[in-house]
Amino acid sequence: MALLVAATPAGLAPDTCSAAAAKMDLPANQTQLVSPTTDPLFVLLGVGVQNYTCSASTLTYTSTGVVASLFDILCLDTTPAFAAIQTLGFDVWKALPASFTADDLGAKIGPPLLLGFHYFVTSPSGTGLSPKWDFTSTGKFAGNSSAFVLGAKVGDITAPADPAVNIDWLALNNAEGSLASKIFRIDTVNGQPPTSCVAGSADISVKYTAKYFLY
Structure with missing residues (x-):
């Protein structure tokens, strides 16, 4: 993922970049995802896998969570690379061997571009996953036990392009934590499972990338 480093303007560390120009490009004529009026706190590229298990009753895959590394791309928001960073990142990620995990990628790049990790945990209610x-555990927030957020979904639209391949776009509110x-x-980019499965099939992991805006 050297493109993250190469595409970041020379001499700019993430802390020196303004969020004032960082805007989400959302589809028109929908109300599920609405941009806040404030500037984002973080603009991230998530690189990882969506995990699925085969439901014996429906013979379709159901989500069991995600494992991704989160990279700071705020300094790219005014560059030509920003619009396509998720596609460029996926092309590199897809080409890496399956044995090279999202955690490996995070460790390879490291801080300050690596800001954190994305995964699922038991919900605050004690039932289900969040x-x-x-x-x-990494970068300038390492050791800060409150530097996290659990999300509760409040909005969902199918991906505007190729929704059979690309996972949905989401809006979530804070359910716990102080990060956002x-x-x-x-x-x-990518992340959707096959449309059907055979009972007893092994769990699968599907590579994906996405932008995350945290407010």
Whole structure:
């Protein structure tokens, strides 16, 4: 993922870049995802896998969560690379061997571009799972036990391009943690499972990338 480093303007560390120009490009004529009026706190590229298991009753795959590394792309928002960073990133990610995990990628790139990790944990209610964006173990937030957010989905639209391949765009509100109050997943690339499965099939992981805006 050297493109993250190469595409970042020379001499600019993530902390020096303004979020004032960072805007989400959302589809018109929909109300599920609405841009906040404030600037984002973080603009991230998520690189990882969507995990699925085969439902014996429906013979379709159901989601069991996600594992992704989260990279700071705020400094790219005024560059030509920003619009396509999720596609460029996916092309590199797809070409890597299956044995090279999202965690390996995060460790390879490291801080300051690596801000954290994205995965699922038990929901605050104790039932079900919640997505977590976790900055507690790396970069400038390392050791800060409150640098995370659990999300509760409040909006969902199919990907505007190739929704059979690309996972949905989402809006989520804070369910726990102090990292952000709202989370958006947009500009998704890949991540959808096959449309059917055979009972007893092994669980699968499908590579994906996406932009995450945290407010």
